[in-house]
Amino acid sequence: GESVGLHLPTLSVQEGDNSIINCAYSNSASDYFIWYKQESGKGPQFIIDIRSNMDKRQGQRVTVLLNKTVKHLSLQIAATQPGDSAVYFCAEFSNDYKLSFGAGTTVTVRA
Amino acid sequence: EPEVTQTPSHQVTQMGQEVILRCVPISNHLYFYWYRQILGQKVEFLVSFYNNEISEKSEIFDDQFSVERPDGSNFTLKIRSTKLEDSAMYFCASTLVTGATEAFFGQGTRLTVV
Numbered sequence: 142g143e144s145v146g147l148h149l150p151t152l153s154v155q156e157g158d159n160s161i162i163n164c165a166y167s168n169s170a171s172d173y174f175i176w177y178k179q180e181s182g183k184g185p186q187f188i189i190d191i192r193s194n195m196d197k198r199q200g201q202r203v204t205v206l207l208n209k210t211v212k213h214l215s216l217q218i219a220a221t222q223p224g225d226s227a228v229y230f231c232a233e234f235s236n237d238y239k240l241s242f243g244a245g246t247t248v249t250v251r252a
Numbered sequence: 253e254p255e256v257t258q259t260p261s262h263q264v265t266q267m268g269q270e271v272i273l274r275c276v277p278i279s280n281h282l283y284f285y286w287y288r289q290i291l292g293q294k295v296e297f298l299v300s301f302y303n304n305e306i307s308e309k310s311e312i313f314d315d316q317f318s319v320e321r322p323d324g325s326n327f328t329l330k331i332r333s334t335k336l337e338d339s340a341m342y343f344c345a346s347t348l349v350t351g352a353t354e355a356f357f358g359q360g361t362r363l364t365v366v
Binding site: 177184185239241244 | 296300310343355356357360
């Protein structure tokens with residue numbers, strides 16, 4: 142059943158500001174949590190993942206935080222750019238090797 | 253950069269007709285997936301495929317659906333008798349190894365059932 146979801150369906154952010162996208166999950170048995178970006182007319186694109194035994198992972202301009210105590214996952218985008226406008230999905234990757242996606246947050250970057 | 257390619261990009265079909273959606277995964281990948289996304293909704297898992305057989309399938313993937321890897325490069329999703337509610341974007345994805353979280357997705361096929 143459904144076990145991954147996002148707090149807010151939309152987020153509007155000023156160009157240059159930092160963005161924080163949140164996600165709540167309920168399946169504690171997931172091995173990995175992943176963030177995907179989906180631009181209009183395209184398939185989901187992998188951004189970053191975090192293993193369930195970690196609490197923070199950094200990439201280029203992105204940071205994922207995992208709080209297992211409250212089953213919360215967040216994606217932070219530093220210095221948001223117009224190209225960051227997209228729908229962001231959190232997903233969990235379970236030991237049966239399938240991705241279960243949340244509902245998505247639409248991020249709009251204002252110039 | 254290697255990519256997953258899907259054809260056609262848009263398919264319109266009449267209710268009750270059979271459709272075949274085609275995908276060419278990344279050449280050295282071993283695990284293949286189909287997902288679908290109804291307009292404005294989340295991406296939903298349909299089926300995973302490895303070593304010429306289905307490894308996992310969801311409740312959506314009923315007897316009307318089938319997958320096949322007819323040759324060394326193509327991976328197809330067949331819907332035998334389409335229903336209006338099958339209208340969605342269908343995404344193919346592939347991964348190199350088992351347990352790889354970085355699945356590469358194709359651009360999708362938009363299926364419209366009328």
